[in-house]
Amino acid sequence: MIENGTLAGGSFLIGTTVRDVFTYEDLTSDDAAIADVAESFVRRDVLPQVDAIEAQTPGLMRSLLEKAGTLGLLMFDIPEQHGGLGVSKAASTLIGERAFKLASFSIAWGAHTGIGTLPLLFYGSREQKERYLPRLMSGEMIAAYALTEPGSGSDALGAKTKAIPTAGGYRLSGVKQFITNGGFADLFTVFAKVDGEKFTAFMVVRATEGVSTGPEEHKLGIKGSSTTQLILEDVFVPAENLLGDLGLGHKIAFNILNIGRLKLGAAALGAARECLEFAVRYASDPKQFQTPLTDFGAIQRKIADIAVRIFVADAVRLRSAGHQSHRGVHDRAVGREGVRDRDARLRGRRGVADARRLRFRRRLPARAPVPRFPHQPHLRGHE
Template sequence: MQKGAMFFLEDIAPEQVFTPEDFTGEHKMIADTVAGFVKNEILPNVEELDNQQEGLMRSMLERAGELGLLSADIPEEYEGSEMGKIAAAIITENVSAGGSFAVSHGAHTGIGSLPIVLFGNEEQKKKYLPGLASGDLVAAYALTEPMAGSDALAARTKAVLSEDGKFYILNGEKIFITNAGFADVYITYAKINGEKFTAFIVDRDTPGFSVGAEEKKLGIRGSSTCSLIFEDAKVPVGNVLGEIGKGHVIAFNILNIGRYKLGAGAMGSSKAALAIAAKYAVERQQFGMPIAKFGMIKNKLAQMAVKTYASESLVYRMVGDIEKALAGKTNGREIGAAIEDYAIECSIAKIHASETLDYAVDETLQIHGGYGYTQEFPAERFYRDARINRIFEGTNEVNRLIIPTTLLRRGIKGQLPLFQAAQALTSEVISLRAKIPTGDEAPFELEMDIINRAKKLFLMVGGSAAQKYMQKIAEEQEIIEILANMAIEIYAMESTVLRARKALEKDPENAETKVELALAYVYDVFPKLDAWAKQALAHMFDGDMLRTNLSIGKRLAKFTPVNLIAIRRKIADKVLDAGKYVV
């Protein structure tokens, strides 16, 4: 297990990283069960779900509960299946092909149920978790307000203790709440006396609580999205969740889990989109041949597969680390600290997978041509449904802010030897040289050298920014965005290469495609880091200082290209032969 954010500063061996090739027989059985459920029960009803047929979504959630698909994170003592974080991610990945159902399922099992699982007291767990595990109860998560979207701590919903001390009286409004229309249990946040940000469990029948009308949305139309209104709502004091004034611990850590789960779901949707695109490319004839034979179409399919491979590799790498980090922890504070340790990786997973999905659905629609723009083909629904993922669980812009600022905060507190590494780079950089290909390299020796230099390039730019702007760096959002982009791609590159190296060591006969996917990703992405670094340096320096830093950056960013076109053609041919994402 690698501690959170340490991927910037230390090497890790392939065998230390969890990958999909490590799935157990039980994991594979879970994946097959979910895929079968979606294929046989969700997809035949997808139009009815999108039209919000009365009671259908709720009945589908209850059916998922019967199959154990709502209880992976719930302990057995509360009638859950307690399958672990990896199994829960597998469920999320495979349910994603179910469109709007996946959104309702994710809101219930993730951000809806997990606050009680991780932070509830014994009485709360006994009261709510069995029903949440079975689907008899449906959960929702209520954080967003009209004036407090990504800035959650700006919430205005207020809680005041009643005169008899038995209730908190809540007043305020929450908006854009998934599952709101039919949920029974709402995890809600309010400020006690307008100051202490605190979590509450609100039951649907709470006096003074009501649900607004359904929102009319671009996509995910089958999911319920409503506002919640609190008008002197009487919430029992026993429904305070966690510690008074510590609601942010629950809110932010549940969002962290929501982010990596969203990453798993978006990655699963990318696989589904690729399968649709590959099938259509083989069937569609133009100029006397299937469009699958055209180089530009092959390039699109290959790029979809490569980006999806990177998302899949980094998502399961971090879920494996989180599962180990949470092992044996039952105390709310310990759980919160363990999850928070991986906040950077959670944001990376959310950003990378959601943007990969947007790329995948856009190219899927493009491959369908005019037909992709019609509701006759699934590409149109995939395109609409995907767009929300860059907004859910904190916008991608906010998540990009989280990555460098969290790194810098940990460096200042001495939790990460970040500044020491940046200072050491000054003496290292004189002797740093890119490895020159000789043909005698060990597998991925050149690529690991590229990743190592990418990390040093990040440290150079980040260290310069921290030194120049210090406490005012938050005002330099363009620099923060560049650092976030570099961090995302470093983690993605390393995850793909570690996975391919592990496959080569364990099962070399079946590692060829993973090797091709990893190479295609590294050599496509690495030049982007050079371009981002130049933008940042040109903003921070001028004259001789700029020339000196650009010279160092050039040394760190040097590489020998590979034949990406040939590699992508091989990948595309395999995707077309299989008719789906293949590794």
């Protein structure tokens, strides 16, 4: 059903035309090339250092992000007018999918290029972008997103961090929890309340007096990524570092999280492909009663089930990202609805696989079912 020229309810599920279907053929050669660069980088420079990454070897994650910067892998979402590559959303999700080989690195990389950098890109002033974007694209600065607090949990707007107006700016005090890249990030997007009620975003530089971080969290998975508290003790933030409009921080917070859902779904899709490839290799080798496991109907069905789920999730990703990139506002209901469930639960049944060899591939998918859903707190993940 169409109301006032826009899609209503679930009507985007019907009346599809050829024009509405975004496929791999719609990607450009440049899109495919940067995705190839990302995958090659991860296989060449990241995977050989799995053990060191998971042990959080000091400086290693940051050095890998800096190297990614030299290859242009920190600027693909940045428009050309700001010195970036300006790829489409479809290409961006393809890059995220192809590069997902180790969850710890992918989480750090995604937090920097996504929720860390995009608030500045979408809501920053010209001066703010000129000051910080080049350094974020090169890897000279690493970004982080600081929304969650120990006391407010999923109630983002219930934040206790306060910003007190003062001469030339604001003084921020509070604690943020579960901040990805917190241990080494240089620039934080921090949300605080001005005058106790105006929820507002600020850009806070680590080098500022009063900024510190807590110890690394001991996580069940994605151990190689940095997750800490961000502690603000009477931190002076100049007025020029207020991000967006006073009191409208909620728009920044939730719009950025919307994009994060799409990117997280693409990363989970990459994890699912890895699991499928490994499951097929594994099942093709052992034999029962002198017969490969892949000759048994039950195993074939499990593998086929995984392949079907991946195919469907890939179609959802392309449709969602393609609509955001190419179909305009009219059809973007698809982008808001599509990916958050199926993509996030891809790994539910991966057939036969060696848990030991899959231990690193399991990190993000174990987290994937709980991305941020502001209206469904029980499904919400951390920064």
